[in-house]
Amino acid sequence: MKPKKLITNLLLLFLPFSIYAQEQQVIDLQAKVSVQVEHAPLLDLLNQISSQTGIYFSYDPMLVNTHKLISIHLQNQPLEAVLKAVFNEKYHFNLLKNQLIITSRKASATSQISTQPPSIRYNLSGSLQDSQSRELIPYGSISVLGHPFGTISNVDGEFNLKIPPEYESDTLVISCMGYARRYLLLDTLQHNPLNILLDPVEIKLREVKVTAVDALQIMDKLDENIAQNYPTNNQLMTSFYREVLKQDNDYINVSEAIMDILKIDYTNRFREDQIRFLKGRKSPEVEPSFHLVDFKMQGGPYYINKLDVIKTMDSFIDKEFRNYYSYAVEQVISYENRPTYVVLFKPNAKIDNLTYKGKLYVDQETFALVHAEFSLSRDGKKSARRSLIKKKPHGFRVRPIDLDYSVSYKQHHNKWYFSTAQASVKFHVKSRHDKINSVFHSVSDLLVTDHRATNLRRFKRQENFNSSDIFSEIISDYDENFWGNYNVIKPSEDLRKALKKAPQTGSVPQPHPQPLTTQNNQP
DSSP states (O other): OOHHHHHHHHHHHHGGGOEEOOOOOOOOTTOEEEEEEEEEEHHHHHHHHHHHHOOEEEEOTTTOOTTSEEEEEEEEEEHHHHHHHHSOTTEEEEEETTEEEEEEGGGTTTTSOOOOOOOOSEEEEEEEEETTTOOBOTTOEEEETTSSOEEEOOTTSEEEEEEOGGGTTSEEEEEOTTBOOEEEEGGGOOOSSEEEEEOBOOOOOSSSOGGGSOHHHHHHHHHHTHHHHSOSSOEEEEEEEEEEEEETTEEEEEEEEEEEEEEOOTTOOSSOOEEEEEEEEEOSOSSOOOOSSOOEEOSHHHHHGGGOHHHHTOTTTOGGGGGGEEEEEEEEEEETTEEEEEEEEEESSOOSSOOEEEEEEEETTTOOEEEEEEEEOHHHHHHHHHHSBSOEETTOEEEEEEEEEEEEEEEETTEEEEEEEEEEEEEEEEETTTTEEEEEEEEEEEEEEEEEEOOOOOOOGGGEEOTTOOHHHHOOOOOTTTTTTOOOOOOOHHHHHHHHTSOOTTOOOOOOOOOOOEEOOOO
């Protein structure tokens, strides 16, 4: 067993939170290109531009027909001139870093596509509450029985669910870890918003003590049953992603998007999943930021999908690295109305690598991993100081404080599907010279709102969101009614209040100081 391979596996979960200081744009629309296309698809032209400039393209495939045959011969011309020669005045071009976004001029106010999901019959809203303590229940699942779409409650226990008309006579199902599942007939609901009470439940093993259950046997069964428990065909998943950044107690940025995930079958260990951006919005700066360097999170949507630890076979799941960790069964609880083992894991020795500790929730009947919560171990945080920062300005000290992750799977037709993921990262940034002493907190949430089997093998290269993209730079503008009929995670009350304080359109933003020159230094 090679420690180097262990480091590589662990870094897959850590790299989403690599931080980049703001860099100056080096590619612009005046860059000179030479193109030669004769009665060939538009895609050939875009590929020629990409190879010469390093730019790649994002667009709505319903708007831009890349199979259209074109002919064009231009030598040493500005990129902007080439684009105008190919596209008519109805198109708008927005260059962000090395990504060129093509939209219609009508949609350019939001720089996004206008595709909407089907019409809705019900627009349900409400909250989940503990029937005994009356406390609000966060992260509860709300869906239609027997169908793969739904949403979850936010940190305040609130939710919105938009249901198409063909399901108006179906059953609403509400579930949450540690609570009895509840069913409501949609056509009998009289009140909106709904106040849904859930009864807490506890399951205890009767014939065998928890301490007598062999945790390693559970982990072996988990590994043996992956092909039976998870999809063995490709899935096209509609998902909602939100990325929030705070500096101390102030919100700095809120970015959201609807995306497609091409989830490759779980028996294929050689092909990565792919992410395709569909529609998004970004708040104006919620609160003026006075730090000298604008820290960026790289590859957020790409990497949060890596929290699908069954697909990525991360170190605490992979049998090859089992002896790096110790496992113990803590208890048995109710999860989706099913008895579920809670398996604790932690590094079994001091290891100078990015090791984790946490809890694995394993279905007692099928041995499927249905939920996981984990964070960097104490030694892992020390190692993180050498691995977290990809680039930082000279004189800055950056120290990771808390790095916490979670992932959940949802059962449908006897298979468990990737459903939700969250990454919460806090890091301390300090510079005596620049009088900066702040805690930055990034929270990224992913919710799969629908999924279906697909024969699709890959997205087009220019559609694919990759690890080097900075999500918050790809989208712009914030519209309260932007999502239309898409299902999303309802913003918490705290977040809604912060957004109401955001500068209105046409207001003059407070200027930022100039960014510092970046260097490839270690923390």
